[in-house]
Amino acid sequence: MRLSELSEKSGVKTATIKYYLREGLLHPGRRITATQADYDERHVRRLRLVRALIQVGRLPVATAREVLSHIDDDSLGRTIRLGAALWSLPHGPDPDEEAPETATARAEVERLLDRIGWATSQEIGSLSPTYRALVSSVATLIRLGYPCDIDYLAEQAGLMHQVAVQDLDMMETHPTESEQVEMAVASAVLYEPLLMSLRRMAQEEESARRYGL
Amino acid sequence: MRLSELSEKSGVKTATIKYYLREGLLHPGRRITATQADYDERHVRRLRLVRALIQVGRLPVATAREVLSHIDDDSLGRTIRLGAALWSLPHGPDPDEEAPETATARAEVERLLDRIGWATSQEIGSLSPTYRALVSSVATLIRLGYPCDIDYLAEQAGLMHQVAVQDLDMMETHPTESEQVEMAVASAVLYEPLLMSLRRMAQEEESARRYGL
Structure with missing residues (x-):
């Protein structure tokens, strides 16, 4: 055309x-x-x-x-290609290596990954900006004194794995590897805000079920 | 002190x-x-x-x-109080009412809420900035020509409901209603980035399982 x-x-x-x-x-x-x-x-x-x-x-x-x-x-390879594309997207801040809570946060993240058996993420570790953003989020919780319960995080990670399974199933409906990686990138940019809206809505929904309006 | x-x-x-x-x-x-x-x-x-x-x-x-x-x-009431606090937080953009895809997006969101039985969100509707942000996200998908499959969204919403159940269980470990609403607000600000890091990490993990590194 x-x-x-x-x-x-x-x-x-x-x-x-x-x-x-x-x-x-x-x-x-x-x-x-x-x-x-x-x-x-x-x-x-x-x-x-x-x-x-x-x-x-x-x-x-x-x-x-x-x-x-x-x-x-x-x-x-497909995973490296997906990783490289996702890693180039904007992320949360890197952890502050000067801050005392960063070492604690890194140990907590390792404990979490051990528990849920995410071996690829452990192998890649700090090379990945996703891993670094996770350490940084956990460090912020610790610094502010908010709970960072490993059981809670493990359950949430389990649910995010189910989300990822659906995401990859959806990607596989596209025929070529390039299109699949394209979908993954679009999904990170376009579906993350959508998913967070659904989470807030679900909190209100669950609150209304438990306590009324 | x-x-x-x-x-x-x-x-x-x-x-x-x-x-x-x-x-x-x-x-x-x-x-x-x-x-x-x-x-x-x-x-x-x-x-x-x-x-x-x-x-x-x-x-x-x-x-x-x-x-x-x-x-x-x-x-x-507790749900209204939670809603009011969450609604004051920054949200995605409001839908563009001039755009032709907004009406389609709103109909899709209603169809989704029907399907998953989120009656409170339907009742509150466009009053809620969370609802409006969701319509806006769906409208963006439609405008750009990305799939917005209702089965996929319903499954993701179901998982987000499980996330919300864990969130509210965690909130309920706090004794007073004020503290619970405080936790909900902190959770929106501090746990959303954490959850999105877990989702991206889970995508890489699942990709490595399916296709190797």
């Missing part, structure tokens, strides 16, 4: 598409003449993801480009 | 405590002399929450004051 058709189909203005092409966020179309190129469904799909990252996730262009480069890198 | 002891116990500088007192984020202590006041464990607990809201949640002072006023309002 031509640029104008791609614009119509994706709901993105042609000027914006040209900008994304210049910034390397969108693969160039197949050149037909000196001034025209041909685009296909992969471009429609990629535009959707670029909008999710930039317009909804508010990622800087350079970060979006990095996320997309991992999605396109089919030299990597 | 004196102001200096409250400072030591809470890890908050006396100048900051005085600022919180002036801004009405902390109840005044019991006046002993013209220049001295006596503080107790409730002040320690409240300072913890104020730090969670302002230092971690980065809420503006006026918003934090509003959240706290709902926690302190024991004229309200």
Whole structure:
């Protein structure tokens, strides 16, 4: 399809598409003449993801480009590729290594991962910004004096594993590995706020069941 | 205890405590002399929450004051009080009522709530910023052309309900209703990032199980 058709189909203005092409966020179309190129469904799909990252996730262009480069890198194994794409997304803050509670928090996270048997996360450890963000969240709880009960965290982790199983089942409905990693990234950006709304709503719902309105 | 002891116990500088007192984020202590006041464990607990809201949640002072006023309002029923406190926290954006996909999104959310039997949320509807944020998230999915499968959402909502049951069980370990609502607010600010880290970690873990590293 031509640029104008791609614009119509994706709901993105042609000027914006040209900008994304210049910034390397969108693969160039197949050149037909000196001034025209041909685009296909992969471009429609990629535009959707670029909008999710930039317009909804508010990622800087350079970060979006990095996320997309991992999605396109089919030299990597699937988990590493997924990890690399997710790791390039914005995360919570890194733990403050100067703070006394950080060592305690790291020990708690290790105890949690032992308990729930998440061996991959233990193996990867501090290399992963997700792991570091988790240590940082636990350190904040400890610093402020809030409970960080290992049984509670283990149960919540178990439920998040069930969420992840559904997420991956949903990803597997897409045929190629690139599309699956694309879905995982979109899911992190678009479904996290949705899931947190559902959690707050569920708290109110459960509260009304227990105590009335 | 004196102001200096409250400072030591809470890890908050006396100048900051005085600022919180002036801004009405902390109840005044019991006046002993013209220049001295006596503080107790409730002040320690409240300072913890104020730090969670302002230092971690980065809420503006006026918003934090509003959240706290709902926690302190024991004229309200427990669910309303919890709702009012959670509703004052920052939320996702409101739906764009001009956008054509908003009506579709609202119908999808109603269909979801019907399916999972969340009657309180249906009753409260658009009054709740949580409901509006959910409609807005679904509208974004529709606008970008991402799947918003009702079966998938219903399963995720079911898991979030299990999360909420654990949250409320944890809240109930606190003796008074005020403390329980305090815990709910702290939980929204401090545990949401933690839960999202666990979800991303679980996705990597499940990916490693299915496809290797």
